[in-house]
Amino acid sequence: MKTTIITSRANPLIKEFAKLKNKKYISQFGKVLIEGKRFIDDSVNRNVKVHNIIFTDENLIKNLTQINCEFIQVSEQVFELLSQTKTSQGIIAVVELPKFKFEFPKTNFLVLDNVSDPGNFGTIIRTAVAFGFNTIYTLNGVEFYNDKVMRSTMGTLFDCKIVSITIEQLKLISEKFELICADMNGQEALDFKVKSKIFGIVLGNEANGVDEKVKNCCSSVVGLSMINNVESLNVAVSASILMYILKN
Numbered sequence: 001m002k003t004t005i006i007t008s009r010a011n012p013l014i015k016e017f018a019k020l021k022n023k024k025y026i027s028q029f030g031k032v033l034i035e036g037k038r039f040i041d042d043s044v045n046r047n048v049k050v051h052n053i054i055f056t057d058e059n060l061i062k063n064l065t066q067i068n069c070e071f072i073q074v075s076e077q078v079f080e081l082l083s084q085t086k087t088s089q090g091i092i093a094v095v096e097l098p099k100f101k102f103e104f105p106k107t108n109f110l111v112l113d114n115v116s117d118p119g120n121f122g123t124i125i126r127t128a129v130a131f132g133f134n135t136i137y138t139l140n141g142v143e144f145y146n147d148k149v150m151r152s153t154m155g156t157l158f159d160c161k162i163v164s165i166t167i168e169q170l171k172l173i174s175e176k177f178e179l180i181c182a183d184m185n186g187q188e189a190l191d192f193k194v195k196s197k198i199f200g201i202v203l204g205n206e207a208n209g210v211d212e213k214v215k216n217c218c219s220s221v222v223g224l225s226m227i228n229n230v231e232s233l234n235v236a237v238s239a240s241i242l243m244y245i246l247k248n
Contacts, residue, residue, distance in 0.1 A: 001065045007075045014074070017054065017094060018081055023143055032097045032145045035085055040064070040093045042155025049096035054082060056090040069093075084147045097145060100161045102169055104176060108198055108247060109135040111170065111179065113214045114205040115235060118142050122152020123236035124203070129156040131243040133201070137165045137173070139214065141205070167213055173200065174217040181210050182242055184232055186221035189245050201246065203239050222246075 006014060019025040020033045031051060034043055037060060044050065050069045055061050056079050061071060074082075082092055110133050115121050121142050128136055142149060144162040165173075173179070178196040182203045202218055204210030215221070224233065224241060233241075 001071055003071045003073050005073050006078055009078055009081050011078070013072070014078055014081065017052070017092075020094065021082070021084060021147075023145070026097060026145050030097045030099070031094050032150070033082065033084070033092055033147070034095055034150060035083060035092045035147070036089050036151070037091055039151060039155060040091060043093065043095060043158060046155060046158040048158050050093050051096065052094040054079070054092045054094070060089070060091045085151075098158060098162070100163045102163055102165060104173065105135040105198060105200070107132055107134040108243075109133055109137065109177075109200045110239065110243075111137045111139070111173075111200050111202040111214070112141055113139045113202065113210050114208075115141045115203065117206055117235075118146045118148035119152050120206065120234065120236040121146075122149040122157075124239045125149070125153045125160060125162070126156045127236070127240045127243060129159045131247050133243055133247075134159075135161045135163065137163050137170070137200075139165060139167065139170065139211075167217075170214065170217050174219070178220070179218040180242075180246065181215050181218035181221045182223070182238055183209060183215070183221045184223045186223035188225050189222040189242055190225075192220065192222045192246070194246055199246070201239070201242050203235055203242075206235050 020031055026032050034040060050067050052070045052072055054072045054074055056076055110128055150157055178199040180199060180201050182201060202210055
């Protein structure tokens with residue numbers, strides 16, 4: 001294992017890595033930064049392509065030396081330029097950005113309409129993988145490669161397909177698969193019977209719900225009955241409950 005040592009923030013390679021904190025350059029370069037020992041370990045175990053590992057202390061890379069990538073040891077000052085967390089663990093990896101083309105799902109799936117909170121999106125991804133909803137289609141909303149989204153998934157980001165689609169592509173999906181819209185005014189989910197072997201759950205924006213154009217693509221609308229004057233749930237919580245109920 002060969003290690004490069006960099007102590008200057010003005011180093012061209014560090015400047016290039018720093019650009020990966022900007023979504024414009026993530027898309028342009030096809031690479032993204034992931035931070036933290038556990039996140040990197042989980043990603044390596046999922047055979048994610050690693051280009052570089054940047055670290056401050058050699059003890060952080062003891063179990064990573066078998067990876068075929070460039071190792072770069074940096075000063076604390078240089079690391080701070082790249083870190084996106086308040087409390088850093090001193091290790092970052094530059095990895096290949098997953099890319100998926102539009103295709104029809106092979107398992108149960110989700111459609112997220114303008115879900116904008118990174119924490120919600122990351123939790124939804126993790127839960128979707130746990131319950132076998134292995135494809136997630138997104139209409140607008142936060143990007144899956146947002147740092148907060150990725151950290152919320154705890155590595156499961158790399159276990160599913162996340163594809164940005166248009167309303168026209170959603171209509172194509174609706175012609176072949178049952179789409180079930182989540183809405184507080186829908187039929188009680190516990191009483192709902194899924195008709196298809198493969199189906200999709202459609203979830204909307206945290207504040208505004210599912211857009212009417214998207215809802216019109218759905219064949220059914222389901223909700224969750226609540227008590228004690230609670231009118232709605234967090235979208236990630238709703239997604240988790242609905243996936244668990246309907247997958248059976």
